[in-house]
Amino acid sequence: MKPIKAVLIEGDGIGPEVTRAVVAIFNAACVPMEWTPHKAGLAALSAGSEVLPAKTIDAIKEYGLALKGPCTTPIGKGFTSVNVGLRKALNLYAAVRPVRSLQGVKTRFENVDIIIIRENTEGLYSGIENEVTPGVVTCMKVATEAACLRIALWAFRFATHRKRKKITVFHKANIMKVTDGLFINCAERIHKKDYPNIDYNTLIIDAGCMRLVQDPSQFDMLLLENLYGDVVSDLCAGLVGGLGVVPGANIGDHGAVFEAVHGSAPDIAGKGIANPLALLMSGVMMLNYVADERDDVSIKKLADKIKNAYNQALADNCKTRDLGGEMGTDAFAKAVIERLGG
Numbered sequence: 001m002k003p004i005k006a007v008l009i010e011g012d013g014i015g016p017e018v019t020r021a022v023v024a025i026f027n028a029a030c031v032p033m034e035w036t037p038h039k040a041g042l043a044a045l046s047a048g049s050e051v052l053p054a055k056t057i058d059a060i061k062e063y064g065l066a067l068k069g070p071c072t073t074p075i076g077k078g079f080t081s082v083n084v085g086l087r088k089a090l091n092l093y094a095a096v097r098p099v100r101s102l103q104g105v106k107t108r109f110e111n112v113d114i115i116i117i118r119e120n121t122e123g124l125y126s127g128i129e130n131e132v133t134p135g136v137v138t139c140m141k142v143a144t145e146a147a148c149l150r151i152a153l154w155a156f157r158f159a160t161h162r163k164r165k166k167i168t169v170f171h172k173a174n175i176m177k178v179t180d181g182l183f184i185n186c187a188e189r190i191h192k193k194d195y196p197n198i199d200y201n202t203l204i205i206d207a208g209c210m211r212l213v214q215d216p217s218q219f220d221m222l223l224l225e226n227l228y229g230d231v232v233s234d235l236c237a238g239l240v241g242g243l244g245v246v247p248g249a250n251i252g253d254h255g256a257v258f259e260a261v262h263g264s265a266p267d268i269a270g271k272g273i274a275n276p277l278a279l280l281m282s283g284v285m286m287l288n289y290v291a292d293e294r295d296d297v298s299i300k301k302l303a304d305k306i307k308n309a310y311n312q313a314l315a316d317n318c319k320t321r322d323l324g325g326e327m328g329t330d331a332f333a334k335a336v337i338e339r340l341g342g
């Protein structure tokens, strides 16, 4: 099998621990990875380079592929988000976050199966904030027709490819009539023009969140602008066991960066108790992405092998503490490795 070349960013906080676990599982599964390690965030700063080194961006551009551990984003002050910077620099405009119930992970609901598509490049994340006068500050929400149409088209294409039935847009166009209005207008245009076969509806986000926690089974795919996508991703993670079990991909037209939805979780960093599953699942998404790109079934088989192994581990009650178990990061990784089979 042709090697799979990808950049590996460990990140910080729990990043190095969970990344190490994922690499060990990939090695044990004989995935032909050729990792090129690069730094970003606090790790890059401590190594004396910029927070998002040009070398890291260039390497991802070269390979078109990266697996990334979480990078801390300071609150209120300090450098701007590495995650946001990377998505912008590489134009990774579509965030994909599948949220599914896992066998062996007890939650309030069974059979949750929602795919969240988040617009990754604009909205309030544009970072345009100003102090108009002392005590008065503003933050600009940006929506462009080009980006709204692009993400809507991407979502409907994805839905078709994955045989999903329905897309729901969460919005607040009753208040933000112009920006959110444009977002839903673009989604509706794409739906009517090219994808009338896929069900489409819109919900005001507050009502949508209430419905999500009452009965998530009524949702199939969610399409959201940047900030709503961030918040609703964590809400949905709570429906299936928390941040330790939700993977993610940031995809553009020329590459993709796979990373867990969770952050660097500084409260548990270095303790060896973080759940590596979300990053492992992101790695499996990465393999499926490469399998699709190359039209190579053998890579898909490797992805399935790892997925079956972690599902079996959970079914056998091998769990980290966030899921109510006792295992540490390495012990869970070992449990997955033991279930990889031949």
Ligand code: ATP
Binding pocket: 014, 071, 072, 073, 234, 243, 244, 261, 262, 263, 264, 265, 266, 267, 268, 273, 274, 275, 276, 278, 322
């Ligand atoms: P960010 O602002 O970077 O998105 P966040 O606000 O989503 O971060 P996280 O760093 O993801 O916050 O963590 C929130 C809490 O969830 C952590 O304090 C930690 O207790 C828990 N958590 C997150 N990820 C994991 C994990 N992989 N394993 C176990 N617990 C986790």
